[in-house]
Amino acid sequence: MKKLMSLHVVALSLSMNVQGIAGPDTETTLLPVPALPEDIVVLNGSPWLLISAMAPQGVGQSGLYALHAESGAVIGLLPAAIDHDPNTYPECSAEPVSMFPHGINLRTSDGGLELLVVNHGDREAIEVFGIDYTEQPSLTWRGCVHLPDSVFANGVTPMPDRKIAVTNFFDPSRQTAEQEMLNGDISGDVLLWEANTGWQSLDGTALAAPNGIVASDDGNVLYVASWTSSRVYRFTHNQDAGNWLATSVELPFLPDNLRWDTDGFVLVTGQASTPNDVASCAHKAEGCSRGVTVARLHPDSLAVETRFDGSDLELGDATVAVDRQGILFIGNLQRQAVLKVGNP
Secondary structure, three states: OOOOOOOOOOOOOOEEEOOOOOOOOOOEEEEEOOOEEEEEEEEEOOOEEEEEEOOHHOOOOOOOEEOOOOOOOEEEEEOEEEEOOOOOOOOOOOOOOOOOOOEEEEEEEEEEEEEEEEOOOOOOOEEEEEOOOOOEEEEEEEEEEEOOOOOOOOEEEEEEOOOOOEEEEOOOOOHHHHHHHHOOOOOOOOEEOOOOOEEOOOOOEEEEEEEEEOOOOOOEEEEEEOOOOOOEEEEEEEOOEEEEEEEEEEOOOOEEEEOOOOOEEEEEEOOOOHHHHHHHOOOOOOOOOOOEEEEEEOOOOOEEEEEEEOOOOOOOOOOEEEEEOOOOEEEEOOOOOEEEEEEO
């Protein structure tokens, strides 16, 4: 197999303690990573987490990394082996020249476990990697799905029959679209890709700043974070009419990425701030949008309860939380570190 030439391996294991609010005896630790950890997934049955690390304005080294949940060791996952799947991805035969990963997610296919990655590097696309973690994680690039020019993808989720759904944060082909999105205007929707038809917008899913997304196993229910409206929407597929019916719940913060926890609830992570303040503070070493908020959302009732409130932390712009054996690992857009919350 060829090698995808991009970023070299980085290994870090230093951690340092910080103060948090999750109970008087809860331990919180910062685990350094090579760039800003925007999204995280758990490799079940292993001690490893996979991270999409963004490096805007030279803040770290953008790429995909594996973080050992117990030791804090970090390994780079690029360069990756290449084994292109021409039957599934005939229009994407060349590996990416550069990776600037955003949302990520896992799916199980006939070829084993795969990692879906929103890439803003040399192309706007969903990159697809096979994953092997019999010893330590390694990736094999299998292909990609190019995104339309009118789509700035944020979150990604697998759907049945090898379909892929993404959130379109805003339309990058329009000069004023990003600021309109920050102002709270309806800016995007959810798109679904399947091999035979390509990308299609899902009727009824237009939102203000659609961000994180997760799907039920059968693909008939989508949970989508509307970042600027401080809401999480549940979209249920109306198969008779072909559209998606929406219910929502309002949150006291800006919801970013979504993840399923080990109890079948939706973890919602975000910022207790305003969209414009987050945009001006994000990616700065001395950020001004502080605190970490993680809530747990009941998938049926949409009842919300606080899972973690770290309002006194010198860490802000929280973007994602994952639950591994009752311990939270939280990403952010201000510090090159993952926050570990919980007692082993």
